[in-house]
Amino acid sequence: MFKVLTRNQISVKGLDRLPRQQYEIASEFSSPDAILLRSHKLTMEEVSPSVMAIARAGAGVNNIPVADCTSRGIPVFNTPGANANAVKELVIAGMTLGSRGILNGMDYVNTLGDMTDGAEMSKLLEKEKKRFKGQELMGKTLGVVGLGAIGSLVARAGLDLGMDVIGYDPALSVDAAWRLPSSVRRMENIASLFARADYISLHLPVLDATRGLVNAELLSNCKPTLKLLNFAREEIVDNAAIIEALDAGRLERYIADFPAPGLIGRDDVILMPHIGASTDEAEENCAIMAAEQLRDFLENGNIKNSVNFPALALERSEGTRIAISNNNVPKILGHVLSALADADLNVIDMLNKSRDDVAYNLIDVAVAPSDDVIARIRGIEGVINVRVIA
Numbered sequence: 143m144f145k146v147l148t149r150n151q152i153s154v155k156g157l158d159r160l161p162r163q164q165y166e167i168a169s170e171f172s173s174p175d176a177i178l179l180r181s182h183k184l185t186m187e188e189v190s191p192s193v194m195a196i197a198r199a200g201a202g203v204n205n206i207p208v209a210d211c212t213s214r215g216i217p218v219f220n221t222p223g224a225n226a227n228a229v230k231e232l233v234i235a236g237m238t239l240g241s242r243g244i245l246n247g248m249d250y251v252n253t254l255g256d257m258t259d260g261a262e263m264s265k266l267l268e269k270e271k272k273r274f275k276g277q278e279l280m281g282k283t284l285g286v287v288g289l290g291a292i293g294s295l296v297a298r299a300g301l302d303l304g305m306d307v308i309g310y311d312p313a314l315s316v317d318a319a320w321r322l323p324s325s326v327r328r329m330e331n332i333a334s335l336f337a338r339a340d341y342i343s344l345h346l347p348v349l350d351a352t353r354g355l356v357n358a359e360l361l362s363n364c365k366p367t368l369k370l371l372n373f374a375r376e377e378i379v380d381n382a383a384i385i386e387a388l389d390a391g392r393l394e395r396y397i398a399d400f401p402a403p404g405l406i407g408r409d410d411v412i413l414m415p416h417i418g419a420s421t422d423e424a425e426e427n428c429a430i431m432a433a434e435q436l437r438d439f440l441e442n443g444n445i446k447n448s449v450n451f452p453a454l455a456l457e458r459s460e461g462t463r464i465a466i467s468n469n470n471v472p473k474i475l476g477h478v479l480s481a482l483a484d485a486d487l488n489v490i491d492m493l494n495k496s497r498d499d500v501a502y503n504l505i506d507v508a509v510a511p512s513d514d515v516i517a518r519i520r521g522i523e524g525v526i527n528v529r530v531i532a
């Protein structure tokens with residue numbers, strides 16, 4: 143029986159992918175095998191020694207101490223693309239909310255609740271509506287920073303709305319480049335994008351390199367009519383610089399999924415309570431993907447969509463599987479294979495891959511290894527953890 147500790151509300155459709163005959167799921171366990179979470183800020187103190195894997199039902203993993211997990215040999219999974227459409231749709235809403243007097247107009251209408259004369263109301267609305275005039279998106283330039291799962295959908299939506307779309311992504315994967323419409327013009331640097339765009343939408347992860355990326359310098363070189371949308375993460379923008387640019391008339395509007403003190407209550411700021419991925423569909427997609435990835439790891443040792451371990455999948459063969467994480471240095475696999483050979487254990491199939499400082503191996507042996515062999519493998523210098531999968 144595997145024990146899966148949940149943090150946050152995880153869609154039942156996802157949890158149903160973990161059959162209850164094999165999985166216990168609860169929000170309290172003293173020794174869980176895995177953790178399944180969303181935005182909960184996880185600390186290493188919460189990751190007991192029994193934890194073998196952590197799955198994030200979502201894209202961003204900045205709430206998980208990934209480097210510490212790597213050094214403990216714990217793969218961290220996420221669900222790339224599973225909530226991308228939900229975010230894209232909210233970005234489109236953000237662009238229209240930022241361009242038209244929709245929110246103020248609705249607020250105004252709600253002040254008329256005491257009027258009883260419909261004809262009088264129509265007359266008044268026709269007179270007042272000029273206060274809520276806005277601009278169209280068609281023909282404007284949309285800059286997309288980060289052209290991955292969400293950014294590429296936003297870029298495509300911009301084109302569909304008749305916008306010129308420019309993009310910046312210094313680490314674009316080959317797959318993401320293939321997904322991108324050819325009419326999206328790639329900018330050499332983020333400053334060029336900021337200088338040209340009427341709307342900018344951020345879709346990049348928080349990393350050391352992206353923390354505070356949108357700062358006073360970038361905002362000093364944009365159009366004063368710029369509408370900046372942040373549905374990525376709060377940490378990517380310098381909120382003080384945003385407020386300063388708005389106050390100085392160097393930025394027209396900030397539309398974000400991350401409220402913070404100082405931003406709330408301003409006419410030129412539209413804030414949402416981190417609801418980019420809050421749709422039935424996205425929550426289900428993320429939970430299903432996270433649960434399936436977790437299950438394949440726990441039952442077979444396979445790894446898909448990990449942010450710190452290599453992707454690796456080996457068909458199950460007869461025999462017993464041994465999963466080994468080790469430091470990515472030479473000779474460790476050789477020592478492991480010697481330990482197996484010395485115990486007369488025949489290797490049926492195996493796969494070994496590395497990513498940065500960590501290597502991961504799946505080795506299928508004909509006969510179940512003894513505790514002594516496993517102890518010997520565990521004792522090899524550089525081996526992080528060893529798991530026998532029946």
Ligand SMILES: NC(=O)c1ccc[n+]([C@@H]2O[C@H](COP(=O)([O-])OP(=O)(O)OC[C@H]3O[C@@H](n4cnc5c(N)ncnc54)[C@H](O)[C@@H]3O)[C@@H](O)[C@H]2O)c1
Binds near residue numbers: 201229291311318
């Ligand atoms: N508001 C929400 O609820 C919500 C929902 C989903 C994702 N997100 C956030 O959006 C981010 C992006 O999600 P995704 O699914 O598109 O991820 P993704 O991994 O598919 O795409 C991220 C892209 O950002 C690029 N990138 C990295 N560093 C960059 C830099 N310095 N400048 C420009 N681009 C850079 C990467 O190369 C990649 O193509 C997530 O990391 C998460 O923080 C927020």
Ligand SMILES: O=C(O)CC[C@@H](O)C(=O)O
Binds near residue numbers: 416
């Ligand atoms: O789980 C959520 O609601 C937010 C998820 C989102 O921020 C993400 O990074 O995928």
